[in-house]
Amino acid sequence: MDFDKVKKIINEFSAERDWDKFHTPKNLVMAVSSEVGELADIFQWLDANESKIENISEKDLSKAKEEIADILIYLIRLSEKLNIDLEEAVLSKIKLNNKKYPVNISKGNSTKYNRRDE
Amino acid sequence: MDFDKVKKIINEFSAERDWDKFHTPKNLVMAVSSEVGELADIFQWLDANESKIENISEKDLSKAKEEIADILIYLIRLSEKLNIDLEEAVLSKIKLNNKKYPVNISKGNSTKYNRRDE
Amino acid sequence: MDFDKVKKIINEFSAERDWDKFHTPKNLVMAVSSEVGELADIFQWLDANESKIENISEKDLSKAKEEIADILIYLIRLSEKLNIDLEEAVLSKIKLNNKKYPVNISKGNSTKYNRRDE
Amino acid sequence: MDFDKVKKIINEFSAERDWDKFHTPKNLVMAVSSEVGELADIFQWLDANESKIENISEKDLSKAKEEIADILIYLIRLSEKLNIDLEEAVLSKIKLNNKKYPVNISKGNSTKYNRRDE
Numbered sequence: 001m002d003f004d005k006v007k008k009i010i011n012e013f014s015a016e017r018d019w020d021k022f023h024t025p026k027n028l029v030m031a032v033s034s035e036v037g038e039l040a041d042i043f044q045w046l047d048a049n050e051s052k053i054e055n056i057s058e059k060d061l062s063k064a065k066e067e068i069a070d071i072l073i074y075l076i077r078l079s080e081k082l083n084i085d086l087e088e089a090v091l092s093k094i095k096l097n098n099k100k101y102p103v104n105i106s107k108g109n110s111t112k113y114n115r116r117d118e
Numbered sequence: 119m120d121f122d123k124v125k126k127i128i129n130e131f132s133a134e135r136d137w138d139k140f141h142t143p144k145n146l147v148m149a150v151s152s153e154v155g156e157l158a159d160i161f162q163w164l165d166a167n168e169s170k171i172e173n174i175s176e177k178d179l180s181k182a183k184e185e186i187a188d189i190l191i192y193l194i195r196l197s198e199k200l201n202i203d204l205e206e207a208v209l210s211k212i213k214l215n216n217k218k219y220p221v222n223i224s225k226g227n228s229t230k231y232n233r234r235d236e
Numbered sequence: 237m238d239f240d241k242v243k244k245i246i247n248e249f250s251a252e253r254d255w256d257k258f259h260t261p262k263n264l265v266m267a268v269s270s271e272v273g274e275l276a277d278i279f280q281w282l283d284a285n286e287s288k289i290e291n292i293s294e295k296d297l298s299k300a301k302e303e304i305a306d307i308l309i310y311l312i313r314l315s316e317k318l319n320i321d322l323e324e325a326v327l328s329k330i331k332l333n334n335k336k337y338p339v340n341i342s343k344g345n346s347t348k349y350n351r352r353d354e
Numbered sequence: 355m356d357f358d359k360v361k362k363i364i365n366e367f368s369a370e371r372d373w374d375k376f377h378t379p380k381n382l383v384m385a386v387s388s389e390v391g392e393l394a395d396i397f398q399w400l401d402a403n404e405s406k407i408e409n410i411s412e413k414d415l416s417k418a419k420e421e422i423a424d425i426l427i428y429l430i431r432l433s434e435k436l437n438i439d440l441e442e443a444v445l446s447k448i449k450l451n452n453k454k455y456p457v458n459i460s461k462g463n464s465t466k467y468n469r470r471d472e
Binding site: 265275 | 356364371387422426443446463464
């Protein structure tokens with residue numbers, strides 16, 4: 001992904017429509033929530049197997065692609081408004097997750113770090 | 119963002135923990151929902167102004183950065199499991215949005231395309 | 237459920253804490269999103285069978301109970317702030333759903349009404 | 355709200371359509387997420403004032419009423435599938451919140467209990 005190109009296109013799209021005034025961080029978080037709801041709508045009644053690439057219908061896959069794009073678009077906008085460098089954010093988070101989920105404890109085990117001792 | 123590097127690191131993290139078995143598209147969609155909920159938690163009681171970069175607290179910003187990273191990590195995993203090229207998905211969606219939201223109609227106006235005639 | 241009693245208790249809880257000022261409809265919608273994210277967190281890695289009452293762990297069930305309560309609490313607050321009568325809202329919606337999902341078309345079939353012709 | 359009547363109607367609606375097979379707790383949680391996303395969609399670009407009962411448009415209010423009903427319908431289904439008594443769940447949660455948010459600490463202050471010492 002040519003991330004800078006994508007970011008530039010997204011920003012131009014908003015600028016042309018004078019949508020910056022709507023794009024407060026709070027509103028963008030709600031926009032992400034809304035798009036994630038649309039993604040959940042596609043998958044809600046599918047079982048795990050039906051959701052896989054080899055079984056999902058063309059229609060559902062194509063709809064999922066659109067919703068995933070929408071989420072990413074709003075996430076990129078949000079990260080810009082909050083001066084967050086997405087690459088740095090992901091790499092820091094992975095580093096943190098490496099501590100929270102050491103391989104010897106977490107192998108084959110999805111228990112969340114803060115519910116291990118419950 | 120060096121997207122391929124990030125993707126490789128995310129995949130290795132899961133592979134080392136044998137987490138692929140949990141990462142069905144359905145489950146990953148729920149994981150995205152869950153992380154978006156944590157993001158909403160940070161912003162729910164802030165007003166629009168308080169949510170802005172010049173006003174948000176260090177703690178909230180740092181927490182938001184983590185949640186945005188988590189969302190992106192699961193979104194990248196999901197797009198892989200569904201063979202979705204994120205750059206292509208975003209560019210196609212922007213093209214579609216250009217039709218749904220022509221500048222002359224949408225300038226300064228956030229009305230959703232499918233609610234314009236209501 | 238003695239709905240009026242529950243509503244009264246919820247309202248008193250907020251009034252005592254002077255939380256009305258935070259409870260705009262917009263903020264309450266985000267609060268619902270946040271709690272739903274916590275509910276999704278519990279179920280994200282469970283498969284359909286593991287999520288059932290006969291299989292779910294005591295801990296997950298007890299956590300789910302708390303999150304469901306939180307969602308309902310915020311939903312009741314929201315409906316109050318918007319003067320929505322919840323019983324009337326549910327009965328109207330069921331009536332609408334009866335039209336959208338006639339038994340002869342929808343029996344054993346979860347297809348959403350607006351995606352039937354796709 | 356005549357809660358038992360509402361519950362009976364909701365259950366009959368599902369039974370007639372043979373939808374019980376779709377209504378695993380996991381799927382119902384996703385259905386709640388999806389409906390909450392639709393609710394967020396209505397409020398995402400409104401500011402706090404615009405979201406209030408005295409300012410919100412008839413259309414948005416009527417759409418919000420439908421989405422709130424959908425959330426409640428799925429929440430009632432979910433609580434049934436998990437044998438959760440909603441009244442008892444809410445009253446227990448309020449009791450817990452009374453401890454987490456004592457009036458003297460929380461008055462006029464929305465800080466989440468687990469982020470007070472951060």
